[in-house]
Amino acid sequence: MKRVGLSGNYAVAYAVKMADVDVVAAYPITPQTTIVEKLSEFVANGELEAEYINVESEHSAMSACVGASLTGARVFTATSSQGLAYMHEVLFMASGLRTPIVMANVNRALSAPLNIWNDHSDAMAERDAGWIQLWVTSAQEAFDATLEAFKIAEDVLLPVMVNLDGYILSHTYEPVVLPDESLVREFVPSRPLQNRVSPKFAYSIGVVGPPEAYYEMKYQVVDAIEKSRKKIKDVDKEFGDKFGREYNFVNEYMMEDADYALVTMGALTGTAKAVASGLRKEGEKVGVLSIRCFRPFPKEEIVALLGDLKGVGVVDRAVTPGGPSNPLFADIATTLYEKGRRPLLQSFVAGLGGRDVPVDDFKLMFGLVKDVVKEGKSRPCVYVGLRE
Amino acid sequence: MLEIRWHGRGGQGSVTAAEILATAAINEGKFSQAFAAFGPERRGAPVLAFTRINDNEILLRTQIYEPDVVVVLDHHLSERDDISEGLKKGGILVLNSVYEPERYAKKIPNARRVATVDATGIAIKELGTPVTNTAILGALVKATGIVKLGSVEDVIRERFKTFAEKNIAAVRAAFAQTKIFEREGNM
Numbered sequence: 001m002k003r004v005g006l007s008g009n010y011a012v013a014y015a016v017k018m019a020d021v022d023v024v025a026a027y028p029i030t031p032q033t034t035i036v037e038k039l040s041e042f043v044a045n046g047e048l049e050a051e052y053i054n055v056e057s058e059h060s061a062m063s064a065c066v067g068a069s070l071t072g073a074r075v076f077t078a079t080s081s082q083g084l085a086y087m088h089e090v091l092f093m094a095s096g097l098r099t100p101i102v103m104a105n106v107n108r109a110l111s112a113p114l115n116i117w118n119d120h121s122d123a124m125a126e127r128d129a130g131w132i133q134l135w136v137t138s139a140q141e142a143f144d145a146t147l148e149a150f151k152i153a154e155d156v157l158l159p160v161m162v163n164l165d166g167y168i169l170s171h172t173y174e175p176v177v178l179p180d181e182s183l184v185r186e187f188v189p190s191r192p193l194q195n196r197v198s199p200k201f202a203y204s205i206g207v208v209g210p211p212e213a214y215y216e217m218k219y220q221v222v223d224a225i226e227k228s229r230k231k232i233k234d235v236d237k238e239f240g241d242k243f244g245r246e247y248n249f250v251n252e253y254m255m256e257d258a259d260y261a262l263v264t265m266g267a268l269t270g271t272a273k274a275v276a277s278g279l280r281k282e283g284e285k286v287g288v289l290s291i292r293c294f295r296p297f298p299k300e301e302i303v304a305l306l307g308d309l310k311g312v313g314v315v316d317r318a319v320t321p322g323g324p325s326n327p328l329f330a331d332i333a334t335t336l337y338e339k340g341r342r343p344l345l346q347s348f349v350a351g352l353g354g355r356d357v358p359v360d361d362f363k364l365m366f367g368l369v370k371d372v373v374k375e376g377k378s379r380p381c382v383y384v385g386l387r388e
Numbered sequence: 389m390l391e392i393r394w395h396g397r398g399g400q401g402s403v404t405a406a407e408i409l410a411t412a413a414i415n416e417g418k419f420s421q422a423f424a425a426f427g428p429e430r431r432g433a434p435v436l437a438f439t440r441i442n443d444n445e446i447l448l449r450t451q452i453y454e455p456d457v458v459v460v461l462d463h464h465l466s467e468r469d470d471i472s473e474g475l476k477k478g479g480i481l482v483l484n485s486v487y488e489p490e491r492y493a494k495k496i497p498n499a500r501r502v503a504t505v506d507a508t509g510i511a512i513k514e515l516g517t518p519v520t521n522t523a524i525l526g527a528l529v530k531a532t533g534i535v536k537l538g539s540v541e542d543v544i545r546e547r548f549k550t551f552a553e554k555n556i557a558a559v560r561a562a563f564a565q566t567k568i569f570e571r572e573g574n575m
Contacts, residue, residue, distance in 0.1 A: 005411035005420065031426075116426070168449055172423040173407045175414045267449045274447035358450045 006176040008139040008169035012078070012104045012162070013038035014176075015146035017048045018184040022073035025053035025064035029083040030116045031166040032106040036078055058083040062090035062101075069099035070205055072196035074150065077101065080166060081108035081122045088126065091159075095130030095221050097206060100153035100160075100193075103131075104146065107266065107317075108166040109353040117354020118166040120265065120317040123294075124327045130221045132160040132228060133295040137251070137269040139169060139176050144245055145292075150188045151235045156228040158221070163294075165267035167354070179243055187242055225296050232293060249298035251290040252305055254280060258287030259310045260369045263332055265291045268315055268350070268357060275362035286366050291328070299335045306332070307341035311373035313365050315348045315384075326381065346372050347381040361385050390534055391452045394437035395471055396461035398430050401521030405461070406437035408525060408547065412539035413441045421446055434465060441534055459528055460484060461507070461520050472496040478575045482531050484508060484520050489569035500575055503531035505566040507558075514558040515551070522555040526562030537563055 042048035240246030316326035396402030410422035484507035507523035
């Protein structure tokens with residue numbers, strides 16, 4: 001074990017190397033590029049024995065990953081924004097064909113206007129692709145989640161997307177504890193997968209699923225991701241036992257006796273916690289709930305932790321133009337409504353296209369949540385930091 | 389917590405300097421973050437980078453608006469940009485400049501301490517190229533004492549391999565040649 005300074009992207013690359021992947025197929029795109037750059041370096045200098053497939057597009061990268069995964073190989077790719085969008089149709093094939101691919105998605109805004117900076121619109125646009133989605137809040141978590149992702153994917157036969165915020169996490173150097181490689185191998189041992197394609201065991205994959213079959217096969221994906229909750233929990237527990245860090249589906253901060261909370265995902269969480277900690281010192285009973293596992297959505301945890309609060313602000317870093325609410329807010333509201341729990345919910349959007357979300361913006365959000373509770377009625381979505 | 393803002397130009401290595409400093413602090417057991425305000429990367433264009441150093445875990449994930457320390461890798465930037473914007477009262481300014489520190493201290497009343505060093509001259513002499521990021525680290529360590537000089541040297545050795553010794557020579561020369569102005573009295 002050693003404690004080093006690494007960027008979020010390099011932390012992911014080290015996790016992939018230590019997991020001893022067999023195949024990497026990727027196409028460079030900012031701000032993901034340094035992940036696959038580092039991996040190609042590992043392959044070139046012999047530190048990682050893997051097939052590194054250079055492709056001409058992200059569509060081909062994901063296609064190559066699906067093919068490689070069907071042979072039983074441990075497969076990794078990484079992308080961002082337009083690259084993820086270009087993979088769109090193949091993402092559904094990856095889950096439908098039950099290929100346990102692990103992908104790092106370094107979150108970046110979608111064009112237009114062209115923007116290389118962070119928001120969550122890329123991953124939200126692939127919300128329904130049948131992938132498990134993990135979201136991290138630090139470089140250490142990026143490393144840890146990537147390792148957990150291989151184990152989860154291969155156990156439930158579903159692809160896993162590890163999301164880390166572009167630049168804010170991907171390009172920030174910070175402390176990361178790297179475990180011994182031998183311990184990592186114990187945690188994610190290479191193992192033969194069932195029913196994989198080989199020259200000795202050839203069969204057709206991805207053939208037509210007519211109305212008599214498609215529905216059941218699609219339902220299998222729905223069922224598998226629902227049932228993956230237990231596996232995700234078990235894997236995290238095992239990770240905790242081995243490496244001393246556990247994450248669960250959500251990360252709660254000062255939630256025990258909170259009256260008000262902000263719900264966040266990814267890098268917004270850190271600053272939200274810092275502000276909550278300051279407000280606590282002023283006597284405000286505030287907390288932060290960060291969603292680590294977005295798919296499958298942590299319904300039980302949400303109800304248990306938010307159900308009895310006075311007010312909850314949900315911070316989306318993506319928008320659903322013309323929709324009734326933005327993606328994270330919609331999921332929180334649906335989850336609570338189903339259980340008949342009605343804390344006052346306030347919707348926020350912040351930080352689109354890399355706009356910094358400073359301390360004052362979080363103070364404003366916490367303050368507004370308290371205000372709407374006093375007023376007894378939430379306001380339309382507040383676009384924090386938007387110039388009028 | 390100590391917050392540092394770096395002003396440089398694309399190609400001078402400000403982001404690398406911010407990362408080297410953070411890594412040195414991490415290797416000393418501290419917590420640190422180094423990041424940049426990334427734009428379309430172009431050689432010569434102004435670049436901002438940031439480093440936070442703390443004894444405990446750092447939660448903040450915002451840019452730095454009120455730095456304790458400002459480091460300027462190209463003194464021409466001090467004429468173009470307001471390098472002292474948001475500098476905390478009693479803060480520290482470190483500049484790559486052939487001028488005496490008093491010249492800047494007069495203009496920037498918030499700075500308690502101003503350090504200057506001819507990092508360009510040192511870089512040309514030691515590296516044969518005007519890349520000032522390693523030399524300026526020597527001046528920063530002299531002006532702040534935030535990490536040990538040896539910790540910076542170790543990171544450079546690990547990161548640069550072939551050119552490590554020349555860069556370490558630049559760091560040491562800058563450390564030795566840095567001139568410091570200290571403001572007297574209460575601020």
